[in-house]
Amino acid sequence: MTQEKIMRFILIGFVAILAAGPLYLETYYTELFIHMMVLGIFAMSLDLLIGYTGLVSFGHAAFFGLAGYLLAIVTPETEPTAIWISLPVVLAGCAIAAAVIGWFSVRTSGIYFIMITLAFAQMFFYYFNENNDLGGSDGMFISNKPLVGWGDFQFLDLENTTSLYYLVFAGLLASYFLLRTILNAPFGQVIKGIKANEHRTKALGYNTQNYKLVVFIIAGTMAGFAGFLEAASSGIVSPGNLHWHHSGIVIMLVILGGMGTLYGAVFGAFILTLLQDKYTGMVELMPDFMSGMADHWHLFQGIFIILVVLLVPNGAVSLLAKISQALGKKEDAK
Amino acid sequence: MSDIILKTVGLYKQFGALSAVDHATIDFKQSEVHVIIGPNGAGKTTLINLLSGDLLPTGGTIHYKDQEITDLPPDQISLLGIGRSYQKTNIFPEFTCKENCWLAGQSRQGSSMKFFKAASRLKEVHVRAEKGLEMAGLTSQANTVASAMSYGEQRQLEIAMMLATEPDLLLLDEPLAGMGTEEATEVTKLIKKLSEDHTIILIEHDMDAVFAVADTLTVMVNGAVLETGTPEQIRASKAVQEAYLGDEDGDH
Amino acid sequence: MDFSTFLIQVLNGFQYGFLLFLVASGLTLVFGIMGIINLAHGAFYMLGAYLTYWLIGYTGNLFLAILGGILIMAVLGYLIERLAISYLYDRDHLHQVLLTYGLILIIDDLQKILWGTDFYSVPVPEILAGGIQMTENQEYPIYRLFISVVCMILAAGLYVLINKTKLGMMIRAGASNREMSQALGIDISKIFAIVFSLGVTLAAFSGMIGSPISSVFPGMGSEILIVSFVVVVVGGIGSVKGAFVGAMIIGLADTFGTVLLPEFASVVVYAVMAIVLLWRPQGLFGQT
Numbered sequence: 001m002t003q004e005k006i007m008r009f010i011l012i013g014f015v016a017i018l019a020a021g022p023l024y025l026e027t028y029y030t031e032l033f034i035h036m037m038v039l040g041i042f043a044m045s046l047d048l049l050i051g052y053t054g055l056v057s058f059g060h061a062a063f064f065g066l067a068g069y070l071l072a073i074v075t076p077e078t079e080p081t082a083i084w085i086s087l088p089v090v091l092a093g094c095a096i097a098a099a100v101i102g103w104f105s106v107r108t109s110g111i112y113f114i115m116i117t118l119a120f121a122q123m124f125f126y127y128f129n130e131n132n133d134l135g136g137s138d139g140m141f142i143s144n145k146p147l148v149g150w151g152d153f154q155f156l157d158l159e160n161t162t163s164l165y166y167l168v169f170a171g172l173l174a175s176y177f178l179l180r181t182i183l184n185a186p187f188g189q190v191i192k193g194i195k196a197n198e199h200r201t202k203a204l205g206y207n208t209q210n211y212k213l214v215v216f217i218i219a220g221t222m223a224g225f226a227g228f229l230e231a232a233s234s235g236i237v238s239p240g241n242l243h244w245h246h247s248g249i250v251i252m253l254v255i256l257g258g259m260g261t262l263y264g265a266v267f268g269a270f271i272l273t274l275l276q277d278k279y280t281g282m283v284e285l286m287p288d289f290m291s292g293m294a295d296h297w298h299l300f301q302g303i304f305i306i307l308v309v310l311l312v313p314n315g316a317v318s319l320l321a322k323i324s325q326a327l328g329k330k331e332d333a334k
Numbered sequence: 335m336s337d338i339i340l341k342t343v344g345l346y347k348q349f350g351a352l353s354a355v356d357h358a359t360i361d362f363k364q365s366e367v368h369v370i371i372g373p374n375g376a377g378k379t380t381l382i383n384l385l386s387g388d389l390l391p392t393g394g395t396i397h398y399k400d401q402e403i404t405d406l407p408p409d410q411i412s413l414l415g416i417g418r419s420y421q422k423t424n425i426f427p428e429f430t431c432k433e434n435c436w437l438a439g440q441s442r443q444g445s446s447m448k449f450f451k452a453a454s455r456l457k458e459v460h461v462r463a464e465k466g467l468e469m470a471g472l473t474s475q476a477n478t479v480a481s482a483m484s485y486g487e488q489r490q491l492e493i494a495m496m497l498a499t500e501p502d503l504l505l506l507d508e509p510l511a512g513m514g515t516e517e518a519t520e521v522t523k524l525i526k527k528l529s530e531d532h533t534i535i536l537i538e539h540d541m542d543a544v545f546a547v548a549d550t551l552t553v554m555v556n557g558a559v560l561e562t563g564t565p566e567q568i569r570a571s572k573a574v575q576e577a578y579l580g581d582e583d584g585d586h
Numbered sequence: 587m588d589f590s591t592f593l594i595q596v597l598n599g600f601q602y603g604f605l606l607f608l609v610a611s612g613l614t615l616v617f618g619i620m621g622i623i624n625l626a627h628g629a630f631y632m633l634g635a636y637l638t639y640w641l642i643g644y645t646g647n648l649f650l651a652i653l654g655g656i657l658i659m660a661v662l663g664y665l666i667e668r669l670a671i672s673y674l675y676d677r678d679h680l681h682q683v684l685l686t687y688g689l690i691l692i693i694d695d696l697q698k699i700l701w702g703t704d705f706y707s708v709p710v711p712e713i714l715a716g717g718i719q720m721t722e723n724q725e726y727p728i729y730r731l732f733i734s735v736v737c738m739i740l741a742a743g744l745y746v747l748i749n750k751t752k753l754g755m756m757i758r759a760g761a762s763n764r765e766m767s768q769a770l771g772i773d774i775s776k777i778f779a780i781v782f783s784l785g786v787t788l789a790a791f792s793g794m795i796g797s798p799i800s801s802v803f804p805g806m807g808s809e810i811l812i813v814s815f816v817v818v819v820v821g822g823i824g825s826v827k828g829a830f831v832g833a834m835i836i837g838l839a840d841t842f843g844t845v846l847l848p849e850f851a852s853v854v855v856y857a858v859m860a861i862v863l864l865w866r867p868q869g870l871f872g873q874t
Contacts, residue, residue, distance in 0.1 A: 050680065056679060056680050056683070058683070104860055104863050104864075107863070107867040108863075108867050108868070110679060111617065111623050111679055111823060112819065112823060112867075112868075112869075114623065114679065114683060115623070115815045115818065115819050115823070116819060116859075116863070118812065118815060119812055119815050119816050119819065119856060119859060120856065122812040122856075123852070123853055123856040126852035126853070127852060127853060129852075130852050181449070181450055181452075182449045182450075184452050184453060184454070185448050185449050185450055185451055185452060185453055186440055186443065186446040186447075186448045186451070186453045186456065187446055187447060187448055187449050188453065189436065189437055189440055189446070189453050190437070190440070190446045192429075193426060193429075193437045196426040196427065196428055196429060197424065197425065197426050197427070199424065200424050200425065200426065200495075201437070202407070202408050202409050203386065203388070203408045203409070203412060203418065203420075203424070204409075204412060204437060204438050204441045204495070204499060205409050205410075205412035205413045205441035205442070205499060206409055206441055206446065207407075207409045207410075208409070210447075211446075211447075214447065244808065244812070245808075248625075248684075248687045248690075251680070251683075251684060251687075252684060252687075255680070255681075255684060296695050296698070296699065298691045298692075298694060298695040299691065299692055299695035299696065299699075301688075301691050302688040302689065302690070302691030302692035302693075302695065303688070303692060304688075305684060305685070305687065305688030305691065306670060306685055306688040306689070306692075309674070309681050309684050309685045309688065310670070310673055310685070313677065313681055
């Protein structure tokens, strides 16, 4: 089997496992999987920037969190808002925010870009954190899930976890194929060129700043889509959603999975979330005096991140590739 | 004067106290091979960088056809039909040769702000990329990753990419630098062939190659234009011999 | 706003600016010389403040506590460079950023384990307590003036260190040309370890000296980190002079923003940053 075939096999298997999720998962894990898939969309949108265009944004959570707040704002306490209204509003809001932040950021590059995106994202954080009309540091509740239907007719009941699961699953697949399409289109060729050699791309006749701005807007809007799904499924949005720690985590997911592959980002989201879940689960089984450790997931996360950076800088997908390479060699030997 | 395709008027570029290009006024004629020579540090590459938009001049103007292009950025200058190759290899190292040329060819396809159509279905781009590779003699290397090629081949790729943008005017910055004798002969032939339907502005140190291809020569010294003329005039010029060619002869 | 209130705000703005400069200079020094962007810089600032609080418990004296804190942080900085950062010089910025981000998570959590999530305060030492009478009912705290003076002395010291000493020369040579420094027999890896340790110590010292006027609390590191980023972006990354000018601008903007536009206080410094970037994308003293 070639490396590509093995990878495709793994991917199809992964999608099948996800597709059948609600059939075998308990409610707790169904919800965990929803969260992981949302995180996967979020991470893929960042991979478009980091892995394909070479733009390291450290403020990606700004769009994720902003989306949640916008959904909370357009959802009244008393009745649900149709998804046909709330989703476009949220996406448009995130696109505008990305256009403004992007307009400033894409004029710079490298370390500057990292710092500026981080600073602007923190501006959003402080704004929401200190604005008492928007719940301050407690955040806001979204009392009604978006209505998928017209008037009294409900096409999908999002209060039902299984329906919600499949909506998010469809969102994950749609996001993946949308990004694939964009990357294979002329636009995708240009942003890959920008990553490989921006100066040359410009010299060939491309206004690279415009392309970077557009890719920033696409990524920001998709992060907004993930934020919308997160807020809709959890029913709450808090300033933590747009805190820079959240941006750091999602960069971590992209690196951990392997950047520049899209699916790697999704793997990263699953690996980290399951690790955290297992960790908290294990702590509960530990003797009493160690139970306090459940609060210290960050400590282990930090150590984990440092080990990944030092030991597996190219991510989990590169490990898979190495394994399948080894398998391929064995096959050849036969 | 309509046969002048590009001209600079009093062009200068200041780096701190240094005048890298010092009030250069040069006319470049349509369909000619115009070679710029001069000792190291004469400001030749700076001049090319000003023409291609990689640097902004401190003063003076640049005109291409009927348009002033002095302050245009590199991407717009490229779209006007001015292609350039770089002295230091400037390619997409992790792309294959074909992909390098593909991106070059795609730039002539109108805006690339297209998100839903597969790039591979753009037949014209395919043709341009193949043509660029063929002219530069890289067809057999189409699927080789650029970073895996020899230095000389990367230099050829540099030219192939430029050609895939189908320019009218070529700015070639030392295309022979670092090439073996055989490769250099090939590239000199290529320049000769390209000169049939392109205007070429060339910087080159290899004097055999220079006199083999040049229609017009400009000698630069310390950022300023010393003299412009036909190869015969330049060979005969006392000033040039003293300032430049004389030294060269002394070296041999 | 009457004149004396205005004057007090100006003094406050400069004092905050000086403190910001100390933090930002470490950040920009480490970047300018080593090419590393240290996200954990704010965490070291926080650690400095906690160490002061902790050591005062033993020594009862702010100055002794600061001295002890400096020693601890200098060693810690040195060790972190040797054990982790030094493996990343040839890597992408992305990996460096992520590694220092991992450090933050660890430091933040250790802080929670050691000191919990409470807010603490550090008393102003008696000799520096009290204030200078400005008008009948307004006075300016002596300790704040003390901070400004100490920061000015350190800024001057930093200038001398970089421009006049052999270490400074080696540092500048290392920044401009790594290979040449090695050829000249300068041990670049030693220099980098010292510079990183210096950067960490500067951050921590700012946290120490600032602890009596701000409380000591868990999120203080990321707050100061982001403002330092703004300072460095405004001043031009890698430039110590830029960090100084940027710190003054941001210090004044923040102080007056809070007074004049309380509703937008949290956004003012970012607006200043945006304006500077519009005008000079590389920052005031940054190289293109």
